[in-house]
Amino acid sequence: MMLHQVEKIGESTLYYLQDLGRMGIFLFHSMAGIFKRPFRFSEFIKQIRVIGGNSFPVIFFTAAFTGLVLGLQGYYTLRKFGSESALGSAVALSLIRELGPVLTALMVTGRAGSAMCAEIGIMRISEQIDALECMAIDPYRYLISPKVLATIVSIPVLAQIFNLVGIYGGYVVGVYLLDVNPGAYFSSMELSVVNRDINLGIVKSFVFALIIVWVCTGRGYFVHKIRNAGYGAESVSRVTTQAVVLSSISVLVWDYLITAMML
Amino acid sequence: MNESIIQLIDVVKTFGDQRVLEGVSFDIPTGKTTVIAGASGQGKSVILKLILGLLSPDAGRIFVDGKDITRMRRKEFNGIRTNFGVLFQGAALLDSLTVFANVALPLEERTRLSHEEISAKVIEMLERVGLQGHESKFPAQLSGGMKKRVGLARALMLEPKIMLFDEPTTGLDPEKSMDIYRLFYQTQQQFGYTSVIVSHDIPKIFNLADQVIILNMGKVLIFKGAKDIQGSGAPSIQALVDKTMGNIYHSNELE
Numbered sequence: 473m474m475l476h477q478v479e480k481i482g483e484s485t486l487y488y489l490q491d492l493g494r495m496g497i498f499l500f501h502s503m504a505g506i507f508k509r510p511f512r513f514s515e516f517i518k519q520i521r522v523i524g525g526n527s528f529p530v531i532f533f534t535a536a537f538t539g540l541v542l543g544l545q546g547y548y549t550l551r552k553f554g555s556e557s558a559l560g561s562a563v564a565l566s567l568i569r570e571l572g573p574v575l576t577a578l579m580v581t582g583r584a585g586s587a588m589c590a591e592i593g594i595m596r597i598s599e600q601i602d603a604l605e606c607m608a609i610d611p612y613r614y615l616i617s618p619k620v621l622a623t624i625v626s627i628p629v630l631a632q633i634f635n636l637v638g639i640y641g642g643y644v645v646g647v648y649l650l651d652v653n654p655g656a657y658f659s660s661m662e663l664s665v666v667n668r669d670i671n672l673g674i675v676k677s678f679v680f681a682l683i684i685v686w687v688c689t690g691r692g693y694f695v696h697k698i699r700n701a702g703y704g705a706e707s708v709s710r711v712t713t714q715a716v717v718l719s720s721i722s723v724l725v726w727d728y729l730i731t732a733m734m735l
Numbered sequence: 736m737n738e739s740i741i742q743l744i745d746v747v748k749t750f751g752d753q754r755v756l757e758g759v760s761f762d763i764p765t766g767k768t769t770v771i772a773g774a775s776g777q778g779k780s781v782i783l784k785l786i787l788g789l790l791s792p793d794a795g796r797i798f799v800d801g802k803d804i805t806r807m808r809r810k811e812f813n814g815i816r817t818n819f820g821v822l823f824q825g826a827a828l829l830d831s832l833t834v835f836a837n838v839a840l841p842l843e844e845r846t847r848l849s850h851e852e853i854s855a856k857v858i859e860m861l862e863r864v865g866l867q868g869h870e871s872k873f874p875a876q877l878s879g880g881m882k883k884r885v886g887l888a889r890a891l892m893l894e895p896k897i898m899l900f901d902e903p904t905t906g907l908d909p910e911k912s913m914d915i916y917r918l919f920y921q922t923q924q925q926f927g928y929t930s931v932i933v934s935h936d937i938p939k940i941f942n943l944a945d946q947v948i949i950l951n952m953g954k955v956l957i958f959k960g961a962k963d964i965q966g967s968g969a970p971s972i973q974a975l976v977d978k979t980m981g982n983i984y985h986s987n988e989l990e
């Protein structure tokens with residue numbers, strides 16, 4: 473009985489180590505694929521369109537309402553200290569350093585990350601990836617690398633759009649609904665936001681982009697090797713859900729780690 | 736040139752508790768046609784995947800062109816893969832590409848031909864498999880048999896040295912099957928490739944086969960052509976063969 477337990481633990485440990493190794497090698501090949509010729513430029517553009525197009529409306533709405541809420545919450549907190557004029561700075565800092573990159577990453581995971589995972593998972597179970605390999609076409613270069621590069625380019629841009637929209641959301645609440653001085657909203661922002669804040673936000677979005685595309689495409693790519701995922705369409709749907717959860721959690725964990733390291 | 740382009744030696748393959756291949760050995764002669772037959776689930780597709788390096792054997796060795804692929808690095812193996820043309824059981828077309836783009840893919844990725852040259856070759860090949868007019872459809876808009884023919888066209892595009900066909904005619908009516916076999920016969924005459932044809936019922940092309948391998952319960956029986964099978968006294972094989980012997984195609988019908 474005892475032995476059985478030990479055996480099980482050993483087996484699980486081995487599985488997770490193997491899984492981690494697989495994902496590591498996957499990351500290596502996908503990055504290397506970016507530099508292999510011929511690079512599929514049209515596919516890269518298409519992926520940017522897919523990621524951007526899929527996520528833009530969601531990002532726009534999330535950003536607008538996040539900005540509105542930040543404006544309200546910020547105003548009532550700041551008023552307690554009589555410093556409503558610092559509203560612009562409070563909204564901008566929260567967005568640029570934290571909420572912009574994180575919420576963008578989570579929205580893209582839900583919209584584009586899940587789609588990538590399912591697409592690649594289906595290609596795996598229907599032997600399309602095997603077929604590529606048999607034609608001596610590197611599936612990393614052909615399939616994965618354009619997605620990786622497109623995600624790494626798109627997410628930082630989307631995060632900046634998020635920040636801009638959010639800042640205007642805060643402005644609308646502060647200036648039109650409450651009585652913050654419009655000049656003060658922007659001048660407080662200019663005074664308090666420094667390069668370091670902006671850099672922190674950008675570093676975060678790059679790291680999040682890498683995490684999302686790595687986890688989502690990697691889980692799809694190895695859908696046939698994931699334990700207890702079942703088979704066929706069911707395995708793809710389970711693994712897609714897992715990938716979304718895993719990449720969302722990883723984003724939040726790395727958000728903490730990067731903040732702690734860069735502060 | 737080697738006499739046999741592919742060799743399997745004592746290959747064992749298991750999935751969990753299930754033993755699919757229990758020490759299988761055979762040679763595939765260069766430039767000839769080998770048919771692998773056997774009931775469903777006996778491991779015919781597994782054999783093809785082992786030869787293609789998509790699965791690795793638990794024991795035994797597999798040689799392609801004299802090189803042991805079971806202990807080969809990925810990069811080296813990719814070099815060998817360029818010799819193969821493969822038709823998968825499920826066709827395995829890229830479903831986000833049109834019929835045209837699927838067939839053009841190997842040329843686009845692996846040759847330096849111009850768009851016009853590629854286009855001309857693709858159109859010609861699609862005509863040969865009887866799919867003219869369907870170029871801009873997507874795989875999801877095709878019937879099973881049409882997908883098979885697109886897969887076949889794609890496999891033939893690079894004029895490979897070895898063709899592996901996994902059930903090329905399942906899902907086709909007898910007339911279309913005949914067309915496909917005719918296409919095999921003609922392209923093989925033309926390009927001189929080695930072909931391995933897998934089928935789950937006793938194929939109707941025994942007369943085309945230089946070698947027939949029957950897979951049963953993890954073991955293989957090897958016959959040199961149809962005559963050899965008809966003459967083998969084994970009752971189970973006789974029964975299997977008798978059922979379909981009536982409509983074996985003769986090579987003179989296929990020219």
Ligand SMILES: Nc1ncnc2c1ncn2[C@@H]1O[C@H](COP(=O)(O)OP(=O)(O)OP(=O)(O)O)[C@@H](O)[C@H]1O
Nearest residue numbers: 750755774775776777778779780781782824934935
């Ligand atoms: N990836 C896999 N994982 C687990 N078992 C597998 C796998 N692939 C094949 N098998 C098992 O191996 C056996 C042989 O499968 P295979 O697909 O080679 O059969 P087949 O002879 O091609 O049959 P069919 O004529 O129906 O295509 C089957 O029993 C199948 O369950």
Ligand SMILES: [Mg+2]
Nearest residue numbers: 779780824901
């Ligand atoms: Mg099969």
